[in-house]
Amino acid sequence: MTEIHPVGMPKWGLSMTKGQIIDWIAEVGDEIAAGDDLVEIETEKINGVLESPVGGVLRRRLVEKGSWVPVSGLVAVIADPSVPEEEIDRFVEEYRASWVPEEEGEEPAEAGPETVEVGGRTISYVRQGESGDAVVLLHGFGGDLGNWLFTMPALAERHRVYALDLPGHGGSDKSVEPGDLNSLARTLLGFLAVHGIDRAHLVGHSMGGLVAMAAALRDPRCVASLALIATAGFGTEMNAAYIDGFVRATGRRDLTPVLRLLFADPDAVTRRLVDDVLKYKRLDGVDAALRLLAGELFPGGAQRHVPVDEVARLEIPTLVLWGDRDQIIPPSHASRAPAHARIDLIEGAGHSPHIEKPADVNRLLASFLAGE
Amino acid sequence: MARTISYQQAINEALAQEMRRDPAVVVFGEDVAGGMGTEQDKDAWGGVLGVTKGLWPEFPDRVLDTPISESAYIGAAAGAASAGLRPVAELMFVDFMGVCFDQIFNQAAKFKYMFGGKAKTPMVIRTMYGAGIRAASQHSQTLYPLFTHIPGLKVVVPATPYDAKGLLIQAIRDDDPVIFFEHKVLYTLQGEVPEEAYTIPFGEAEIVREGDDVTIVALGRMVHMAAQAADTLAAEGVGCEVIDPRTTSPLDEETILESVERTGRLVVVDESGPRCGMAADIASLVATRAFGALRAPIRTVTPPHTPVPFSPVLEDAYVPGAARVAEAVRSIAVKESV
Numbered sequence: 233m234t235e236i237h238p239v240g241m242p243k244w245g246l247s248m249t250k251g252q253i254i255d256w257i258a259e260v261g262d263e264i265a266a267g268d269d270l271v272e273i274e275t276e277k278i279n280g281v282l283e284s285p286v287g288g289v290l291r292r293r294l295v296e297k298g299s300w301v302p303v304s305g306l307v308a309v310i311a312d313p314s315v316p317e318e319e320i321d322r323f324v325e326e327y328r329a330s331w332v333p334e335e336e337g338e339e340p341a342e343a344g345p346e347t348v349e350v351g352g353r354t355i356s357y358v359r360q361g362e363s364g365d366a367v368v369l370l371h372g373f374g375g376d377l378g379n380w381l382f383t384m385p386a387l388a389e390r391h392r393v394y395a396l397d398l399p400g401h402g403g404s405d406k407s408v409e410p411g412d413l414n415s416l417a418r419t420l421l422g423f424l425a426v427h428g429i430d431r432a433h434l435v436g437h438s439m440g441g442l443v444a445m446a447a448a449l450r451d452p453r454c455v456a457s458l459a460l461i462a463t464a465g466f467g468t469e470m471n472a473a474y475i476d477g478f479v480r481a482t483g484r485r486d487l488t489p490v491l492r493l494l495f496a497d498p499d500a501v502t503r504r505l506v507d508d509v510l511k512y513k514r515l516d517g518v519d520a521a522l523r524l525l526a527g528e529l530f531p532g533g534a535q536r537h538v539p540v541d542e543v544a545r546l547e548i549p550t551l552v553l554w555g556d557r558d559q560i561i562p563p564s565h566a567s568r569a570p571a572h573a574r575i576d577l578i579e580g581a582g583h584s585p586h587i588e589k590p591a592d593v594n595r596l597l598a599s600f601l602a603g604e
Numbered sequence: 605m606a607r608t609i610s611y612q613q614a615i616n617e618a619l620a621q622e623m624r625r626d627p628a629v630v631v632f633g634e635d636v637a638g639g640m641g642t643e644q645d646k647d648a649w650g651g652v653l654g655v656t657k658g659l660w661p662e663f664p665d666r667v668l669d670t671p672i673s674e675s676a677y678i679g680a681a682a683g684a685a686s687a688g689l690r691p692v693a694e695l696m697f698v699d700f701m702g703v704c705f706d707q708i709f710n711q712a713a714k715f716k717y718m719f720g721g722k723a724k725t726p727m728v729i730r731t732m733y734g735a736g737i738r739a740a741s742q743h744s745q746t747l748y749p750l751f752t753h754i755p756g757l758k759v760v761v762p763a764t765p766y767d768a769k770g771l772l773i774q775a776i777r778d779d780d781p782v783i784f785f786e787h788k789v790l791y792t793l794q795g796e797v798p799e800e801a802y803t804i805p806f807g808e809a810e811i812v813r814e815g816d817d818v819t820i821v822a823l824g825r826m827v828h829m830a831a832q833a834a835d836t837l838a839a840e841g842v843g844c845e846v847i848d849p850r851t852t853s854p855l856d857e858e859t860i861l862e863s864v865e866r867t868g869r870l871v872v873v874d875e876s877g878p879r880c881g882m883a884a885d886i887a888s889l890v891a892t893r894a895f896g897a898l899r900a901p902i903r904t905v906t907p908p909h910t911p912v913p914f915s916p917v918l919e920d921a922y923v924p925g926a927a928r929v930a931e932a933v934r935s936i937a938v939k940e941s942v
Contacts, residue, residue: 345605347605356605406800482805483805483808484808503811503814511766511798511802514770514802514803514804515798515800515801515802516800516801516802516803517800
């Protein structure tokens, strides 16, 4: 292999224009496999680890710790050890000379959130990817479509990917009445109908996984497959303190420790993440929506619905992913997956492996969706 | 969903949404309708700078132009609030407070206390403050310290469109008298604001920039000067934590103290005067409660103890700018070794 691979600042979500190098994980000269951690990056919204897109040797680290780099700006160079130093230098020079920064105010490459009426409610969603099967991403309790910022671009290469805000969440209507599981499943099936999608692969996280299963039970023909990440609906046990704490929190001080429960690494919770969740929680109607949903789905701090055995009988291809350090729903629930399901435990991830270990999750989702 | 609007539009939207939600909300002041009695209601001014434009056509019975008598209509607001309405009165320039201050500090501010907690006074006084538009000494002052001094009043000083909308809705829903300070220069400032109604609790500071070397506390327009200085200093290797208390009463003392415990250095930036102003107040708070954490003298950046000058050159020199903030930080910061 004599190719030289540039590693640019990734774009994690629509609003990201630059990222800051928090710490280098890989050293110059290190042998790198595709998916290895290269560098820790902080954006205005989120902390993440940039994983190597390719295998090779890390030949250059072009940015110091603490520096800000615009999206797509050169961060590192990976190449085979046989490539001479001068050639690497020339490559860096050429990359920088031809590099064009993303202009502020320029049309974003991805579309921003759109809205659609489903059952008398406004539902906000984003869409990415031009061809292939439809894939619909469903966030968990208190989350929103932004939770999929690492997942969407990866799946959009081969699929038409939709991520929606469930009722009461994100940019969707905040009224959730009656707030039961069936009403959420109806909204999801309605969303598919409005877009003329006959069959979709459903990817659900936590409560979103439960909604996906409920939709499959209502109308199995609409569901091509189920990818369930740290899903609800496999058992009654759950961390009641999380739901209760999330619903009750009114400021940074009480919300921050609650959000830390979502991740194996507590540093994944940045001040911006806390502020964004607070801004959401302070919208009129959100408090009532969360209380109603929590009361319907998790009364008394336990899961009301455990449809996993019924869903198993549908024999829909199923992938079950769980972070081995999940503090919200026990990873042991993975063992209750349907017999035909593929099960993968994500090492070092908490309740949100698609945010904490996106490369692992993306790889597993991609191969599952490709029918491998 | 959020979209970008101005500080002025954010205030207008907060008023409109609360008026739609609660029929007890009424708006009055000098020229807040500004077209009453004409047929051209679409042309109604909606305030001297158009902040309340569009409210009168939608709520013709609840947006009232008043005579030029602040003592009368601010007193009317206190009375209406006591009788069950939620008035939002506009004191066009805070510089005019002198003629109606009795209604505010000796009446509205005292009702709850003197009636043993049984009386509610849910009134909001919106008022313009600040220098920068060549409006001379009687229309340019930054007087929130005078109101902050009075127990029984809540005092709000939003710096961004997002904060302006959320804090004004909170102010209207609050059961105590709230003085809401709008900086004239910020009216055109753009920012991301959700379409839906939302609230921001009083007494919760915003951390505008995170940093470990120096804490900068700033209010209102000065938040932007401080943030600009912080960006300049970041390039020099000095990390500034910029804190905007957002409300001076109640004041989020905890966030300020926690930050100084970490940085050991404090700069307070304020557009109100240096004597008995917010800079002096916050400097005293930190000197009294976090003295042991301080590793350098506290610096304050304020205008001089003079009226706001009319001369454009002098007015520009009067208002603290980012360069003065950065200079104050440099005077106490120890740069990271290179």
